[in-house]
Amino acid sequence: MKTIGMAQKCQTEAIKVTDLCKVYPNGTVALKDVSVAVDSNDFCVVIGLSGAGKSTMLRCMNRLIQPTSGQVALFGEDVTNVNGSHLKQVRRRVGMIFQQFNLVRRLTVLDNVLVGRLRFNSSPLKRCSSIFRQFSKQEKEFAFHCLQQVGIADLAYRRADALSGGQQQRVAIARALAQEPEVFLADEPIASLDPRSSETVMQILSKIHEENCIPVLVNLHHIDFAQRYGKRILGMSKGELIFDGTANDLTAEAVSCIYGDEAEEALEELSAA
Numbered sequence: 001m002k003t004i005g006m007a008q009k010c011q012t013e014a015i016k017v018t019d020l021c022k023v024y025p026n027g028t029v030a031l032k033d034v035s036v037a038v039d040s041n042d043f044c045v046v047i048g049l050s051g052a053g054k055s056t057m058l059r060c061m062n063r064l065i066q067p068t069s070g071q072v073a074l075f076g077e078d079v080t081n082v083n084g085s086h087l088k089q090v091r092r093r094v095g096m097i098f099q100q101f102n103l104v105r106r107l108t109v110l111d112n113v114l115v116g117r118l119r120f121n122s123s124p125l126k127r128c129s130s131i132f133r134q135f136s137k138q139e140k141e142f143a144f145h146c147l148q149q150v151g152i153a154d155l156a157y158r159r160a161d162a163l164s165g166g167q168q169q170r171v172a173i174a175r176a177l178a179q180e181p182e183v184f185l186a187d188e189p190i191a192s193l194d195p196r197s198s199e200t201v202m203q204i205l206s207k208i209h210e211e212n213c214i215p216v217l218v219n220l221h222h223i224d225f226a227q228r229y230g231k232r233i234l235g236m237s238k239g240e241l242i243f244d245g246t247a248n249d250l251t252a253e254a255v256s257c258i259y260g261d262e263a264e265e266a267l268e269e270l271s272a273a
Helices: 056-061 084-092 109-120 124-130 137-149 165-178 196-213 223-231 254-272
Strands: 013-023 029-039 043-047 071-074 095-097 183-187 216-219 232-235 240-245
Touching: 013 056, 029 056, 029 071, 029 095, 029 240, 043 056, 043 196, 056 095, 056 183, 056 216, 095 137, 095 165, 109 137, 109 165, 109 232, 137 165, 183 196, 196 216, 196 223, 223 240, 232 254
Parallel strands: 043 216, 043 232, 095 183, 183 216
Antiparallel strands: 013 029, 013 071, 232 240
16 A cells, blocks of 8 residues: 655664564464664554554564564564574663553652663673662662653652553663663554643653653554654554655645544544644
8 A cells, every 4th residue: 555645764763664474373464564763753643443563563663573574673673583582682672662562560760760771681690680689879869860851759669550651651660671672663652641631641752762862662542642752753544654744744634544444533632733
């Protein structure tokens, strides 16, 4: 299918997928020949209905799942078929943020962020110390710095399960920052949050992108947030990438193509944005 509003070709590719396909064992075709490159300067927002293939694409990009066919490249390195320790290295280079936060709820905020530092503890002794939460002063200082970036350093010693949903998502972002990723992928990070918390999380991701020069690719249901925060917007429908452009390119016609029979609600958001 021809892509609507094709964006200018990237000069420096952080992540590139070529002819990406994913067919699940039950026969569900989640991705159909998806090709897209995310530039190092991109803040990309991916929109589309549930089941459009947004989450599958992100999970293929950081190799949480194995694509059926096609190629995934991370900063020019083919990572499509890596496994074992090499696969772990690939995943450590990508900061992944999920809708459900994935925190260790009984641990403190600080300890959850320090989990992001485990990629740097290569020796058996250091790994053993990390298991018992015996992190160095430098690592703790860095974790505090990450919490400062998301505005919750004052909550460092609270248990994660004592926080609101928005605060927990900010902890998850700080944990991803602590692993010093080269790229951020966020899968519906505001889907379970109230409007105020959603705004805060999107502002934080935008600030991290600008100040840390980290490319960001984020899946969203909310078209108004996509318009306000996305430098570049990708639209998916039935496993295909059918839109690649800016907020100005996201016309009513494009929204109708992306959302099909459920375009009316999306068009209302587009009018209100």
